[in-house]
Amino acid sequence: MTAPGAEAMNALTYPQSIDGDGLSERPLLDVSGVTLQYKTRRHLVTATYRVDFQVFQAERYVLLGPSGCGKSSLLKAVGGFLQPVEGAIRLNGRSVTKPGPDRMMVFQEFDQLPPWKTVKQNVMFPLLASGKAKRREAEEKALDCIARVNLTKFADVHPHMLSGGMKQRVAIARAMAMEPDILLMDEPFAALDALTRRKMQEELLQLWDDLRFTVLFVTHSIEEALVVGSRILVLSPHPGQVKAEVNCDGYDHGAVGGAEFQALANRIHTMLFAEDVEGSGKGPNA
Numbered sequence: 009m010t011a012p013g014a015e016a017m018n019a020l021t022y023p024q025s026i027d028g029d030g031l032s033e034r035p036l037l038d039v040s041g042v043t044l045q046y047k048t049r050r051h052l053v054t055a056t057y058r059v060d061f062q063v064f065q066a067e068r069y070v071l072l073g074p075s076g077c078g079k080s081s082l083l084k085a086v087g088g089f090l091q092p093v094e095g096a097i098r099l100n101g102r103s104v105t106k107p108g109p110d111r112m113m114v115f116q117e118f119d120q121l122p123p124w125k126t127v128k129q130n131v132m133f134p135l136l137a138s139g140k141a142k143r144r145e146a147e148e149k150a151l152d153c154i155a156r157v158n159l160t161k162f163a164d165v166h167p168h169m170l171s172g173g174m175k176q177r178v179a180i181a182r183a184m185a186m187e188p189d190i191l192l193m194d195e196p197f198a199a200l201d202a203l204t205r206r207k208m209q210e211e212l213l214q215l216w217d218d219l220r221f222t223v224l225f226v227t228h229s230i231e232e233a234l235v236v237g238s239r240i241l242v243l244s245p246h247p248g249q250v251k252a253e254v255n256c257d258g259y260d261h262g263a264v265g266g267a268e269f270q271a272l273a274n275r276i277h278t279m280l281f282a283e284d285v286e287g288s289g290k291g292p293n294a
């Protein structure tokens with residue numbers, strides 16, 4: 009991976025191709041002009057306003073913004089759990105209208121694993137429930153994914169025997185077993201202590217190096233976004249609008265203390281809280 013220069017931080021640069029072959033590549037995920045709202049009995053809450061972004065195959069794409077800017081709502085919408093009031097979401101050219109096995113979610117809650125199932129049974133469950141695999145094939149796939157996240161020794165134990173980080177790895181293995189087109193991760197490491205969080209970030213990058221999956225990752229940590237991501241969508245505070253897009257491939261934990269990393273982190277910080285929303289010209293009430 010190559011470290012980007014400061015000029016890599018071009019706002020709203022959507023590459024035609026990420027493999028440099030000069031050919032235009034269709035985005036895997038195309039989010040176009042998406043406004044998301046919640047209707048409560050008393051209020052209409054606009055969570056995001058006309059958000060555009062595209063994710064290409066094998067990208068680690070990060071949604072970054074302050075609390076309440078609609079990151080989770082965007083992820084839910086890509087997951088098919090929330091319908092945009094305007095705009096469109098397409099995966100592989102097909103409109104997203106409901107949840108599907110091509111998009112697997114990993115949440116931050118540790119309780120996402122049913123405690124009465126062993127690690128192996130947890131990983132097998134979506135394969136069996138979706139009809140994607142019969143028992144034998146599901147078991148093989150599950151054991152393979154469990155091995156990839158280094159939990160082979162724990163395949164037959166129940167989740168309460170595992171640390172938070174290990175449970176998170178099981179959740180990732182379970183999602184990966186489904187071979188989704190895109191992995192949706194909603195602040196998956198937010199509840200972990202700093203050391204485990206760092207380890208999990210490294211493990212995710214290692215897994216990505218091995219498997220080159222596509223991931224859409226939500227965080228409100230600038231440092232995490234820079235380390236985990238290959239591109240970052242910077243969102244404004246509530247309601248979330250696109251501020252800029254940042255290319256950040258090549259930063260790892262070793263880069264964190266460096267001047268270049270800090271300069272980029274500072275620029276993103278300034279951008280997050282700047283008044284203007286780039287490329288919009290219109291507010292949510294326009």
Ligand SMILES: Nc1ncnc2c1ncn2[C@@H]1O[C@H](COP(=O)(O)OP(=O)(O)OP(=O)(O)O)[C@@H](O)[C@H]1O
Nearest residue numbers: 046053055074075076077078079080081082228246
């Ligand atoms: N189910 C809901 N009903 C009503 N309003 C909601 C609901 N879920 C989210 N919101 C509102 O939508 C806005 C965006 O919320 P969302 O959770 O998507 O933001 P976020 O950027 O993920 O925040 P955080 O980083 O704190 O998780 C917030 O104002 C929130 O209060």
